Amino acid sequence: MAGPGIGKSTLIEAITERLSAEMIVVQIHGSSALSRVPFGILAPYTAELTAEDSVSPVAVLRSVWSYFEKLKAGKNTPLLLMMDDAHHLDEATAGIVADMISAGWASVVAAGRPRPGLPQALAQLWYDGLADRVDLRPLNREQIEEVLAHALDGTVPAGTVDTIWNASGGNPRILDALLHDAAEGGQLAKRNGIWMLLGPLPADGPRLSNVVVKDMLRRTPEEQEALKLISLAGPVSRKVIEDISGAEVVRSLLDQQMVVESQGSPADLRIWNALFGDALRLTISVSRSLQLRERIQGHLGSSPTGSEGKLRAVEWALECGLKTPEPELLEAAHTALDHFRSRSSRTMAAKVVSPALVPQAHAIHARALYNEGDFTGAAKLLDGCWLELGSGAGAAPVLMLRALAHQALGTPLAVFAAESRESLGGFGAKDCAETRNDDAPQDDSDADARPGTAWQEQLLRLLELGEAGNCEGLDREVQDLRIRTPGSTTDDALRAVGGALLAQSLAASGRAVQGLDAALKAAAELPALEGGVFFFNEYVLGRLVAGHLATGDWESAERELADYATEHPRAAAAFGGSLEVLRGYSLLRQGRIERAYQTLLPAVETLRLSDPLQFFRFGSSLAFYVASRLGDAAQSSRLELDYKDAAQGSAVQELLATAYAAAGSEYVARDGKGLAALHTLATIPEVSARSGTLLELLSLCWDLGDHSVIPLVHSLAGNVEGRWAAAMLTLAEHWESGDADSLMETAAKLETEGFVNVAREAYARASSVLESAGERRRSRQAVALREKCDHELGERFREGRFIAAAPTVHLTRREQDIVELAVQGLTDREIAQRLMVSVRTVEGHLYRTYVKLGVRSRDELSTALAH
Structure with a gap:
């Protein structure tokens, strides 16, 4: 039993192929057209019956059995009846089949959908214990990962797996179409050995379009129209579709699992798979879409409820070439942005021309461009709108987004701050000139007191203090913000930014425990900042995770990343590269170099396409370090160039990136120059003033075999907070003893x-x-x-060449089963028989497992799994 596209027919075909040599296989295919015709699908076996006998169960049973006996030709070969789409069987045929099973005349495999389900006679067999029921479920993430490993040659990063899994819904038919369409269309491409999604998965690909067209041909005209309405208007009220198409049609589509119904009242309907719905919309002409829109408008009454419904209503109007009120356009553009549908968001924002709404539209448009990696376009729009927004609720997020857009373009913070102050002063002077009399005295001392300028100056000051690592200055600013009552949305934004920067600065200065407290307080401001154009959640999260890593609390860091991905799945996909860099950094700090490598390489490729938090340079330096340490010369050479060519990130990240790049160079050349660069870096004021950063730098020297730094570690680690520093202090103390x-x-x-x-x-x-x-x-x-x-x-072969093609050290469930049996001493053939798979499948899984675990033969598997 399974829904559409899950693989019932494929499984039926595979069973038929597998057992055709051992049994006489008779295939019967249910048909919706014959579902109400008694014995309709048995017509090929009852052609010799009279009209009267053709409706007699006894006569039909005798005729069918006579046909089967001819097939057996006197042999004692068992009979297997394979029935696909058994949910379309008429009750009379189902009764005949049930009688055959009860009498032991034939074995039967029936495949059908749980809604509407099998005819009563067949279902009763299961209730009576005469049949087993197997429910096929959509593929889970692990199974999707296994499919991609089979289909694609190379590393498939977690982000690619997640996107394809979510888009396909685990449906094998949709998955197959998506993979072919995305590969042929260039959206799924191999970059440096890693399969990346270079754009949204295509809804207009030929394979997916073919799936949609074939599916629609099986529907009645009434069902086709209802599906088109739901795809165009969904989510749409169930009552609206029932009023137009009839309640029976809606029930039929629900039974066939072509649409899904939301919980709550009133219930909404939508197509069962979003990408299927997109593809279905693309098959509808504009003229037909207009007709359907006119038909549904009279039933909708007021505008749709819910943000998704309103967004779809605006998109539909634009698809039909209809004019939409600009406030609705702006709201829909913002909703699309929240759903990370950047193309749709910027398309709608670009249509807003009202002077009062243009600044907000430009801000939304800029964030959409920023999401797509067009930092130049984003910065240009933000430069033109940030002052126009004044001191409204959305102004602070826009200024923060503008700061990061310019950082991505390589603009130093000092230059950005100076230009911003100059623009702010000019805008304020112009504003004042318009409101003063020409003869009024000009007094520049009023500049700081003018409404709308104080908070911008404070935000710029927070950014500058964070860049300088001035913990005391940041703490004063944050404390001042916290005592303000009542606080505005702008104050919430300033507190979140200030707290995040304070957390980062404290961790770098060796006070990571205090930094975590600051980060948690900053996180408390986040609920009030939801829905803006700036990503405050991720801005704070990065510094919170870094704080956990600075203390050596690896588990808490991973928990924060996992919780975020669960609570914000859409954002986690958009920020996946940054999150994976943090995860790789955690593994590196733990000494799990091979796993760090396998995490960081895909992360860097993801950031190459989208780097909202400006982690590319930092991530490249970490990946260069681990590649060099593992002896992968080709990858390390490429990653070193990536690091050198990338724009600089924040000051703290830049210091760490420089340190890891120097250490990586030393692992490559072993000429002492990289180590000398680390020693030089340790003496500059920016590092020596940051005890936490300095201790991490010294640990890199120690890893390189430079024991001269041990006394420095001993003297420094005691002044650095956290479990990791305490561990380093303990090691240094006993090392010297x-x-x-x-x-x-x-x-x-x-x-x-x-x-x-x-x-x-x-x-x-x-x-x-x-x-x-x-x-x-x-x-x-x-x-x-x-x-x-x-x-x-996981460093069993630290001296050997690391196999860079290994996609992950995580074994799939099937790989675990095969490896466990292999360790027990079973041969490939015995494993295949035990698990009911082919020998070739076993061999393929074992080979991939060897690569993942870094072993070369079966003999090494038990050792590899022991720890």
């Missing part, structure tokens, strides 16, 4: 606390000390424990 017993105890403690990479270094140091002391047995024990840490970190 040279006490093997103390080192072993320290390593064990660090391992249990989750700092496996730090524990590994302690075990390595202990083994060296014990070896020097002649205690070879204990030294070997320390080496074994160090190797155990390597296994846990």
Whole structure:
């Protein structure tokens, strides 16, 4: 049992092919046209019956059985009846089939839809225990990932998997059409070994269009019209469609799962799959669309309720070439922006020409361009509208978006702030000149007191203090904002920005625990800022996650990322590259270098297309570092160029990016120049004043084998907050002591606390000390424990060449099942028989598992899985 397109027919065909050599297979296909004709689909087997006998169950059963006996030709071969679309069987035929099953004359496999379901006679077999029911579900994300791994040669990042999964709804028929259309249309393309979506999935592709056309041909004219109305107007009230097409038609479409109904009252209808609905709309001519619009208008009454309904109403009007009131255009453009439908948003915003609404429309248009990576176009629009917005609720988000757009273009913050102040002053002077008498005295001291200028100056000051890492100045500004009563929406925005920048600055200065408190307070301002053109949620989230990482709380960082993705799925898709950079950074800090590499490479390619948080340079430096550390010369060379060519991000990110790039260069050349660059970087005021950043930089030197930094780590780590700094302090203390017993105890403690990479270094140091002391047995024990840490970190082959093509270290459910049986010693054929798959499938899964786990044979699987 399964809905449309889930794979019933494909499964029927596969079973037929598999069993045709062992059984006599008879195929019967249900038909909606014959669903009310008794024994209609059995006509090929009852042609010799008279008109009277053709409606007699006994006569029909004898005729069908006689036909089956001819097929058997006296052999004792079992009979298998394969029935597709069994939900269309008439009751009389269903009764005949049920009798055959009950008598043991034939085995039957019937495929049908749960709504309306099988005829009563067949359903009763299940209730009586004479039949098994198997419900086919849409493919889940893991299964979609497995399909893509089979279909595509290369790495498929999480963002691509998520987008295709959500668009297809897990429906195999839609999935197949999407993959072909997107690949042929260029939307799905391979970039540097990674499959990326370069644009929205196409609704006008030939494969998907063919699916829609074929599906519509199976519908009655009344059902076709209802589906067209729902696709054009949806979400639309069920009552409206029932008034036009009839309640029976609506029930039929619901039974066939072609439309879905929302919860609540009044209930809304929409097409079961959004992309299917888009494709269906594209098959409707403008003239026909106008006719349907005129037909439904009289039933709609007032304008649609809900933001999605209003958005669709405006889009439909534009598709028909109708004029739409500009306030409705503006509202719809904003809704489209909230749904990350940037093309639709900017199309509607561009049609607004009313002087009073143009600044807001330009702001929305600019954010849509920003989402698409057109920072130049976004900056140009924002430069022209930010002053016109004055001090309204949307003004602060626009100025923040303008700041990031200019940052993306490489404009230094100092230059941006100076130009903004100059523009602000000129705008204020012009405004005052229009309201003063020509003879009135001019007094520049009034500038700061003019309404609408104070908050802009404060926002620019917050950005400058954040760039300088001035924690005390930021704290004063934020405290001042918090005591304002009553606070405006602009104050909420300033508090969120100030708190986020304070959190970042505190973490960099070694006060990450205090920084987390500041970030959490900033997060408390976010509910009041929903719906603006700036992404405050993500702006704060990035600094909150970085704060957790600075303290060494890897679990909390991952929890924040996971919770965000669950609560904001649309935004998580748009900001996926930035989120994956943070996740890769977390893995890197934990010492899970191979997993970091497999996370960061796709993230960098995603950011190449869309980088709203300006993480590309930072992400490229991290990816360059891990590629160099793992010996992937080709990737490291490319990533180094990416890093060098990218525009600079925030000051803190830039310092870290420079440090990781220098360390990466040292891993590549091993000539001491990268290490020297790190030492030089550690002495500049911007780093030496930031204890947290400096400690991270020194840890990079330590990883490179430079033990001269250990005394510096010892003296510095005690002044840095967080569990990670405490772990580094503990390691430095016992490293310098040279006490093997103390080192072993320290390593064990660090391992249990989750700092496996730090524990590994302690075990390595202990083994060296014990070896020097002649205690070879204990030294070997320390080496074994160090190797155990390597296994846990996923670095079994740190000295070998890393296989860059491995898409992920996560094993699918099928791969886990096969590997577990392989470890038990079963052969490929035995595994295939146990799991009811082909030997070739087993071999393919095992090969991909070897690549993912970094092993070379079955013999190494048990070791790889042990940890």
